[in-house]
Amino acid sequence: MKNFHVAIIGGGVIGSAIAWELSKYKLDVVVFEKGLDVCSGTSKANSGVIHSGINSTPGTLKARFCVEGNKMFTDLAEKLGFSLKWTGKYVIAKNPLESQEIDRLIKVGKKNNVLGLEIHTGAVVKKRESNLSCFEALWVPTAGVILPYEFTIVLAENAVKNNVNFLLETKVTNIKKYEKGFKIETNKGVFSSNILINSGGLSCREIVSMVEKPDFKVYPCRGEYLVLDKNYSNLINSMIYPVPPAKLGVLGVHITPTIEGNILIGPSAEFIDDPDDKKTTLHMMKTLLKEAKEIIPSIPENAIISAYSGIRCKLLSPQQSGIADYRIEESKRTPGLINLLGIESPGLTSAPAIAKEVTKLISKFYNLEFKKDFKIIKKQPRFSNLKENQQFNLIKKDEKYGRIICRCEQITEAEVIKALSNLLHARSISSVQYRCRAGMGRCQGGFCTQHLLRIMQEKFGMKIDEIKMKSPDSYLFTGYNRELKK
Numbered sequence: 001m002k003n004f005h006v007a008i009i010g011g012g013v014i015g016s017a018i019a020w021e022l023s024k025y026k027l028d029v030v031v032f033e034k035g036l037d038v039c040s041g042t043s044k045a046n047s048g049v050i051h052s053g054i055n056s057t058p059g060t061l062k063a064r065f066c067v068e069g070n071k072m073f074t075d076l077a078e079k080l081g082f083s084l085k086w087t088g089k090y091v092i093a094k095n096p097l098e099s100q101e102i103d104r105l106i107k108v109g110k111k112n113n114v115l116g117l118e119i120h121t122g123a124v125v126k127k128r129e130s131n132l133s134c135f136e137a138l139w140v141p142t143a144g145v146i147l148p149y150e151f152t153i154v155l156a157e158n159a160v161k162n163n164v165n166f167l168l169e170t171k172v173t174n175i176k177k178y179e180k181g182f183k184i185e186t187n188k189g190v191f192s193s194n195i196l197i198n199s200g201g202l203s204c205r206e207i208v209s210m211v212e213k214p215d216f217k218v219y220p221c222r223g224e225y226l227v228l229d230k231n232y233s234n235l236i237n238s239m240i241y242p243v244p245p246a247k248l249g250v251l252g253v254h255i256t257p258t259i260e261g262n263i264l265i266g267p268s269a270e271f272i273d274d275p276d277d278k279k280t281t282l283h284m285m286k287t288l289l290k291e292a293k294e295i296i297p298s299i300p301e302n303a304i305i306s307a308y309s310g311i312r313c314k315l316l317s318p319q320q321s322g323i324a325d326y327r328i329e330e331s332k333r334t335p336g337l338i339n340l341l342g343i344e345s346p347g348l349t350s351a352p353a354i355a356k357e358v359t360k361l362i363s364k365f366y367n368l369e370f371k372k373d374f375k376i377i378k379k380q381p382r383f384s385n386l387k388e389n390q391q392f393n394l395i396k397k398d399e400k401y402g403r404i405i406c407r408c409e410q411i412t413e414a415e416v417i418k419a420l421s422n423l424l425h426a427r428s429i430s431s432v433q434y435r436c437r438a439g440m441g442r443c444q445g446g447f448c449t450q451h452l453l454r455i456m457q458e459k460f461g462m463k464i465d466e467i468k469m470k471s472p473d474s475y476l477f478t479g480y481n482r483e484l485k486k
């Protein structure tokens, strides 16, 4: 049984950011992820916003890591090649009463050292956002958007490139503490490590309870979204937020332009019992559309192409306000167990700063030494975004760049093959979608899924009844019809 210096439970954005940060040092690191791929949990289903820090109470860990994380993104995007757009955001006041809330946000922002905040009159806002009417608005230039799954995958694959072991479809089922470390039981065998990092997201309590009695509870809170077709991307230029509702520590239903040109409407906020209940509901779809139309009345109903939901990991119930700070700490009762608890929004923004903090905690145990051969693999731009001569050169080298597999997003066969050849060996349909975007356009895979299946079989030797959509039991084919039955 190999003993690792550090074992990380959870390959969400937090676990992957920690893995990447640790991969810079001479340490043996393993990540256990129960999903078919990294970014299987909350990290893939959020607004994708790099928050500025105007919403987090000054002095909290949320405020600190949000502001520190925000400042790291320009450099990270440049180095790792993931997409980042500083769209800026408007928080709009519909009337003078709501303006009082804007004054409060400015005060919070200033205390958190958020730069560039400005108040714009309704007329100025109208010039920049012609579909929007408001009394006045707070302009926040340091807010941006990323593709959360692209960011997580890039971090994880870079960690693998630097010898971190990512074990997918590996669920931690029990943990035993020994004098010098932990024995970690999984569905794929038993492992051991000196330090254990619990970045299990919504399962953080379940993981703690494998080692000690938890002193906290998790209250899952579902947020549903609507996705609008790219044809409506010119409805807005920046993110549009209402003033935050005075409850539950959520930001309210906002309208967010994505990197790819779609627009998101959401999220709702609904406390639920089952943390896996990621359904979307007709009732909430109607509510989201209604609330979005109160901000931008011209949103057409037939612009909606998809819906999804993500679950917040809240440490306080709605009766207790729903607002708690992060807990990022070594357990007092179990030395070597580092818990990341209640990492709700702005967790995506905070991830790189949290990873640095966790590294600092680990430096108490090890004298961290940089790897001389630390490497960076930069994500390459998509074929459809290249100049014509660059596309031509690629097709000359590999004719598979000349074959379009996904018509909606213009993704080539060569890109699909590259996505399937990923360093994590993740081979689900959604692994392909998240790496190259095939199947994520208007037809949502109606045309290209058959081609993905063909490539998976022909080039990767996969059997048709092994192919899964996105979760360990999501087989695409579960039986044969009469003619094909073997």
Ligand SMILES: Cc1cc2nc3c(=O)[nH]c(=O)nc-3n(C[C@H](O)[C@H](O)[C@H](O)COP(=O)(O)OP(=O)(O)OC[C@H]3O[C@@H](n4cnc5c(N)ncnc54)[C@H](O)[C@@H]3O)c2cc1C
Residues within 6 Å of the ligand: 009, 010, 011, 012, 013, 014, 015, 032, 033, 034, 035, 038, 039, 040, 041, 042, 043, 044, 045, 046, 047, 048, 049, 050, 051, 170, 171, 172, 173, 199, 200, 201, 202, 203, 207, 222, 223, 224, 267, 309, 310, 311, 312, 313, 343, 344, 345, 346, 347, 348, 349, 350
């Ligand atoms: C609706 C919504 C909107 C949000 N919007 C934003 C935003 O715009 N900006 C922002 O900064 N933040 C946002 N957030 C917050 C952000 O998404 C989260 O803070 C972040 O994704 C948490 O990452 P994580 O790695 O802790 O959790 P997760 O992504 O859930 O990762 C935990 C991983 O652990 C794995 N796991 C669990 N148990 C086990 C086990 N026993 N064995 C092995 N693996 C296990 C899971 O499969 C999962 O992949 C939003 C969140 C929600 C819900």
